Amino acid sequence: MSSYATSPVLLETRGIHKVFGTGKKSVHAVKDVDFTLHRGEIISIVGESGSGKTTFAKILLGLIKETGGSILYEGAARDLSTQAKRRQYWQNIQAIFQDPYSTFNQFYRVEKILNDCLVLQGKKHLSVSEKREQMRAACTFVNLKFEELYNKYPFELSGGQMQRLMIARIFMIKPNVLIADEPTSMIDACSRSTILDMLLKLRTERDMTILFITHDLGLAYYVSDTIYIMEQGEMVERGPAEDVILNARHPYTRRLVQDVPKLREDWDLSSAI
Template identity: 65%
Template structure:
């Protein structure tokens, strides 16, 4: 497959400016990017560097001040509500705070049923829907029977994160955007969740975009890394290349904050 054919999401000169005059913030400043099918990309940068703003533009949750985003090689048209809904079948997100991602008045089964309906399964027999929900829960090591009558706020942080992945399992978007998905959970569940996401990519060839402060995580999971500083991509490329042989001073500084990578690096180079 050629590069163009596998192009999933791309953009040139993408910019977001909040406010006007003295209150102006250039949150994302003329960034170029090309994400391909099945690629795992990490966007790494310090707090305030523009990561979430960039993610929100990709999702179409906020407008783009300048530049154009292409979805599967074509200009994205999400002006109408109908087109936006269609676009969101292709791109889904897991956010920093899972509590904000669910409607608090919807029980777990209706959260999952919504996903089946969104994928055109509204008319499927009840038993089939039950089977799909059970399968999605077991994919993330949750027991559907134990959750079915609960509201999302009755779940633990880790269970909620896993429920979000179960939703993605049912929705099967082309692109998954995960903004600090593992910040709420301990290191052990974190590894499990990352492995689930990687498994999902194996099964569906999903493109996964991770947004994180953690360059160690980027090294572990991604094919490609984009380093973001003050709204710009100061360095990008193959994860090994960028992290083991960083060129930009900013990348070097991010790496020096994570002694673990240096240890791995030493082991790899002995």
């Protein structure tokens, strides 16, 4: 049982399925997934390419419609039937993805991108200087200078600046749940640790609960309280991060543990595998 078992449940799924297409060419991307995210917890979903991680994340976000199963937010069935309800849900749950280029409308300047976060929060009424103050604070949080960037388009930013702008957006929206889907897989090791530190800072300073998605078990162990292992659409193992690594039961998890030399050294897992 996770150490977060006693804190309130924020997001929960029961029996989530997703089948893309029909007939012979259909793909069963997510199979019967039960998932529970408690307030304050960091869960990592670990699995290889094509195991269904992004599909599951997009279902949680309401960007892909599930084929079956149910999703509860703070104990109530999620309702995305109207624009107002979707907007309210997206104040509570937000995501950053691997590819920052696909996140931003390339025709919007940085100032508009950040201003839209205030609109989502219903803060349209703020004065221009109040709005700028909040945008500046968000940029400072991610070590960007608002004055240098506000007039630029996303394509005028470096990859690292765009990653940080994505995090600045999250800082402003301040969702309860942040889904980070492989946010560091396209950047160098140095920027990677900066981004990870920023995510952990969002957790402590902005009170966020994080679902981290990665193919890297070592990274998952470093950042998370709880690990879910996903294979071919199924969650084949779950538990406190240390437990999953030390007492890997499923053969697939054992293979993943084998592939992380650092973990093997730290834990002397040779006997456990």
